[in-house]
Amino acid sequence: MLSFVVKRVAQSVLVLLIVGLVAFSMFRFVGDPVDNMLGQERTIEDVERLRTQLGLDQPFPVQYYKFLEGAVQGNFGVSYRQGRPVAEIILERAPATLELAAVSGIFAILLGIALGVFTAIRRNGVTANLIMSISLIGVSLPTFLIGILLIYLFSVELGWLPSFGRGEVVKIGGWSTGLLTETGLKALVLPSITLGLYQMTLIMRLVRSEMLEVLRQDYIRFARARGLRDRTVHFRHALKNTMVPVITVIGLQLGSIIAFAIITETVFQWPGVGLLFINAIQFVDIPVMAAYLMLISVMFVGINLIVDLLYFAIDPRLRGGGQEATG
Amino acid sequence: MSDAPLTSKPPSRLARWLDSDFFYAFKRSPVAVVSASVVLLLILSAVFAPLIAPTNPFDPASLNLMNGFSAPMKPNAFTGDTFLLGTDDQGRDVFSTILFGMRISLFVGVSAVLFAMVLGILLGLIAGYAGGWTETIIMRVADIQLTFPSILVAMLIFGVAKGVTPVEYRDQMAIWVLILAIGLSDWVQFARVVRGATLVEKRKDYVQAARLIGRGPGAIMLRHILPNVLSPVLVIATISLALAIIAEATLSFLGVGAPPTQPSLGTLIRIGQGFLFSGEWWILFFPAMTLLALALSVNLLGDWLRDALNPKLR
Numbered sequence: 173m174l175s176f177v178v179k180r181v182a183q184s185v186l187v188l189l190i191v192g193l194v195a196f197s198m199f200r201f202v203g204d205p206v207d208n209m210l211g212q213e214r215t216i217e218d219v220e221r222l223r224t225q226l227g228l229d230q231p232f233p234v235q236y237y238k239f240l241e242g243a244v245q246g247n248f249g250v251s252y253r254q255g256r257p258v259a260e261i262i263l264e265r266a267p268a269t270l271e272l273a274a275v276s277g278i279f280a281i282l283l284g285i286a287l288g289v290f291t292a293i294r295r296n297g298v299t300a301n302l303i304m305s306i307s308l309i310g311v312s313l314p315t316f317l318i319g320i321l322l323i324y325l326f327s328v329e330l331g332w333l334p335s336f337g338r339g340e341v342v343k344i345g346g347w348s349t350g351l352l353t354e355t356g357l358k359a360l361v362l363p364s365i366t367l368g369l370y371q372m373t374l375i376m377r378l379v380r381s382e383m384l385e386v387l388r389q390d391y392i393r394f395a396r397a398r399g400l401r402d403r404t405v406h407f408r409h410a411l412k413n414t415m416v417p418v419i420t421v422i423g424l425q426l427g428s429i430i431a432f433a434i435i436t437e438t439v440f441q442w443p444g445v446g447l448l449f450i451n452a453i454q455f456v457d458i459p460v461m462a463a464y465l466m467l468i469s470v471m472f473v474g475i476n477l478i479v480d481l482l483y484f485a486i487d488p489r490l491r492g493g494g495q496e497a498t499g
Numbered sequence: 500m501s502d503a504p505l506t507s508k509p510p511s512r513l514a515r516w517l518d519s520d521f522f523y524a525f526k527r528s529p530v531a532v533v534s535a536s537v538v539l540l541l542i543l544s545a546v547f548a549p550l551i552a553p554t555n556p557f558d559p560a561s562l563n564l565m566n567g568f569s570a571p572m573k574p575n576a577f578t579g580d581t582f583l584l585g586t587d588d589q590g591r592d593v594f595s596t597i598l599f600g601m602r603i604s605l606f607v608g609v610s611a612v613l614f615a616m617v618l619g620i621l622l623g624l625i626a627g628y629a630g631g632w633t634e635t636i637i638m639r640v641a642d643i644q645l646t647f648p649s650i651l652v653a654m655l656i657f658g659v660a661k662g663v664t665p666v667e668y669r670d671q672m673a674i675w676v677l678i679l680a681i682g683l684s685d686w687v688q689f690a691r692v693v694r695g696a697t698l699v700e701k702r703k704d705y706v707q708a709a710r711l712i713g714r715g716p717g718a719i720m721l722r723h724i725l726p727n728v729l730s731p732v733l734v735i736a737t738i739s740l741a742l743a744i745i746a747e748a749t750l751s752f753l754g755v756g757a758p759p760t761q762p763s764l765g766t767l768i769r770i771g772q773g774f775l776f777s778g779e780w781w782i783l784f785f786p787a788m789t790l791l792a793l794a795l796s797v798n799l800l801g802d803w804l805r806d807a808l809n810p811k812l813r
Contacts, residue, residue: 187643314749314790469647
C-alpha cells in the first residue's frame with residue numbers, strides 16, 4: 173500500500189519536472205520576446221533595457237534556476253503582451269473558468285447518471301432509444317459547433333439567453349462570481365451545456381452499460397426475490413456497484429473539462445483562463461503559455477494521482493496487496 | 500483464337516478483391532456503403548475543386564463586392580447574379596469557398612494522420628523490437644503525452660512553432676505548422692498499438708528465421724514485422740482522420756490554425772459566426788454542415804472498419 177502511494181507520487185513529480193523543462197525551453201528558445209513586445213519602431217537602448225528587465229541577458233542555468241524558483245512560488249514572469257505579472261492575470265480570470273467548469277461538471281454528472289440509469293432500466297423503451305441516438309450525434313459534433321448551434325437557437329432565434337460574456341459579477345474578496353446575479357446565472361447556462369454535453373453523454377453511456385451488466389447478476393435477482401422495491405434495487409444495489417469505473421471517468425474528465433473550456437470560452441467570449449491562453453497563442457505570449465501549461469499539468473497530474481488513490485480506497489479488491497487481489 | 504482458353508487466367512487483383520470477404524461485408528452494410536460514398540464524393544469534389552467551383556474565391560479580380568450577402572438561390576438585388584449557396588460579405592461564392600476550404604481541411608487532416616502514422620509506427624516498432632531502455636523512454640513519453648488531451652497538445656505545439664517561425668512567414672507556414680501540431684499530438688495511439696503487436700510478432704518463428712539468415716534489425720522490422728501489424732493501424736488511421744479533421748477545424752475556428760488567406764472549413768465557420776446575428780445564416784450553415792458530413796462519415800467508416808477487421812466479431 174505505502175510503496176504504491178510513494179511510487180505514484182514520485183511518478184507524478186517526475187512528470188511535472190519534465191513539463192517544467194518543456195515550459196522553460198519555450199521561454200528560452202521560442203522566438204525573441206523583445207521582438208514581440210517592441211514592434212517595428214524601437215531603439216537599441218529600448219531593446220537592451222527590456223532584455224535586462226526580462227532577465228534575458230543572463231546565462232542559461234541562471235535563467236533556468238530563476239524560472240523554477242519563480243514557478244514554485246507562483247511567479248511566472250511578466251506577460252509580453254499586457255506587461256503585467258502573469259500570476260495576477262491568471263488569478264483574476266481563474267474564477268470565471270472554475271465556475272464554468274464546476275457548473276458544467278455538476279450538470280454532466282447529475283444528468284449523465286440520471287439518464288444512464290433511465291436508459292438502462294427502460295432498455296427497450298422509445299424514449300430511451302431516442303436518447304441513445306441523440307447522444308450518438310452529440311458525440312460526433314465538434315464542441316464549437318454545439319456552442320454555435322445553442323447560440324443560434326436560444327440567443328438569436330428565441331432571444332432567451334445571452335450569447336457572450338459573464339453578465340454582472342459580484343466581487344467577494346478576490347473572487348468574482350456570476351452565481352449571485354440573474355444575468356450572471358443566465359450567462360452561465362449556454363456555456364455550461366456546451367462544455368458539459370460531451371462529458372454528460374460519456375457518463376450516460378458508461379453508467380448505462382455498467383448498469384446493464386450489473387442488473388444481470390444474481391444478487392439483483394435475490395434482491396428482487398426478497399421483495400425489495402424497484403427503486404431500492406436500482407439505486408441501492410445496482411447503481412452503487414457501477415460507481416468504480418464511473419468515478420474514474422469522472423475524475424479523468426475533470427481535466428478535460430478545464431482543457432475544453434478553451435473552446436467554449438472562445439465561442440462565448442467567456443473571460444476565463446482558456447480565452448487568455450488562446451489569445452496568448454495568437455500573440456505568442458510565451459510567459460502566459462508557459463504558465464498555463466504548468467498550471468494545467470499540475471491539475472492533470474494531480475487529478476490522475478487522486479483518481480488512482482481513490483480507486484484504491486473504493487475497490488476493496490485492490491487493497492491489501494496483490495496476492496489477495498487475484499484470489 | 501475463337502476457342503475458349505484451356506487454362507483460365509488467374510483473376511486480377513481487382514477481381515480477387517471484389518470477391519473477398521472484406522468486400523462482401525462492405526456490400527452488406529448500408530452504413531458502410533453510404534458513409535464511404537459520402538467520403539468519396541467529398542474527397543473527389545475537394546480534389547477537383549478548381550474544375551467544379553463556379554468561381555475562384557481567391558482571385559480578387561473575379562470578385563464583385565456588389566454581390567455581397569446574396570442569399571442562396573436568390574438573384575442578387577444589384578447584379579442579378581444567382582449563387583447556389585449564397586455569398587459572403589465580400590461577394591465570394593460560398594459553394595466555391597467550401598470546395599476550396601475542404602481541400603485545405605482534407606489536406607491538413609490526411610497529412611497530419613500520415614505524419615502521425617509514420618512516426619508512431621517507427622517508434623512503436625523500435626520500442627517493441629529493441630526493448631530495454633529505448634522502450635522505456637519511448638513509452639514513458641507516450642504515457643505523459645496521453646495524460647493531456649491531444650487538442651491541448653496541438654495548441655501548444657502550434658503556439659511554439661508559430662513563435663519559432665519569423666513573422667513574415669507565419670501565414671505561409673501556418674498550414675505546415677498545423678500538420679506538424681496535429682500529427683505530433685496523435686502519434687501515441689499508433690505507437691502503442693504497433694508496439695503491442697510487435698511484442699507478439701517478434702517471438703514468432705519467421706522473425707527468428709530472418710534473424711538466423713543474418714538480416715539486420717532494420718530490415719526485420721520494416722520488411723518482416725511491419726506488414727503483419729498493419730491492419731490495426733488502418734483502423735486507427737481512419738478514426739484518427741476524423742479526429743484530425745475536427746481538430747483542424749477547432750484550431751482554425753479558435754484562430755490558431757489556417758489563416759484567412761487560406762481558409763479551411765474551420766476558418767470559414769469562424770468567419771460565418773460573425774454574421775450569425777445579422778441574419779446571413781448561410782455563410783455559417785453550409786460550411787458547418789460540410790464539416791459535419793465529412794467528420795461523421797469518416798467516423799462511421801472507421802467504426803465499421805474496426806468491426807470488419809476484428810477477427811473476434813466474424
